[in-house]
Amino acid sequence: MSNSNDRDYRVRGRSDAVEGLLRTDFGRSADPSAMLQSVLKRIPSDGDQRPRLFRLKWMTAAALLLAAFLGFTLGRNTSLSTDSENTLGELDPMHPQDELSDSPAWSTGTLMFGEEET
């Protein structure tokens, strides 16, 4: 069973190899000079190493700065909204919305604008 499987896989490998040769017109379809140029562009020379390291350091520093800024801004916003919802409204006696909502007339809707409570 395993031998038969192996043979089938090997036949498939041979067929695929032949097909690969066909697909590239027996290796002629690739333009060697264009490929060489592409390869050379991707191989960094010694002189390219330093700017690459510098870029990497610079990008790391920028990412850290951005993270710190975002952390500060988000943290500040979260803290403010939490305070206004839970703490400031209850503690600040001058908070207008709390004054109105605490008024029994306002809350029952019996007092019209301009009227005074008797």
Next chain:
Amino acid sequence: MLVSYAAAMTGSREEAEEVAQEAFVRAWRGFGRFKGSEKGFRSWLRTITRNVVIDRYRRNRNDVLHNAAYVKGMEDVLEATDRRAGDSSWSQGVADLRGCLEALPEDLRNACRYHYFEGLSSREIASRVDAQQATILKRLERARIQLRKCVEHKLRVTPLGESHE
């Protein structure tokens, strides 16, 4: 040669060229680790190419590339081509394979040319030659089998016998 090998695994000429480029770059970087003959160098390059394909298609889990028998099957053909080429150029090495294509019956040869050289789909070939798509698929399958047998014969690769053909 490397592009052909990559094309065998990826099924696409364009992707094969990208894979071959990547393989050359990796080979360049790892050249210090290579210790062997020129013959071993070609095999080493193919191993790198296969690894590039495996890395690129890891998401697709193309497990067949990990199958030793499958890889051996590919090597059967490519090593035999290397031997055939000897010290001469690759085009000399594949001259026999080109002869195999020319020896195919006309309908199979044309199907191969349209599909592999011009990049037409089986449907497009069917409309061009006024035939059923299924007929074209069958022709391509027969052509592949005949070509493989011809290559085995010409390159003196040991035939593996008949199983599902």
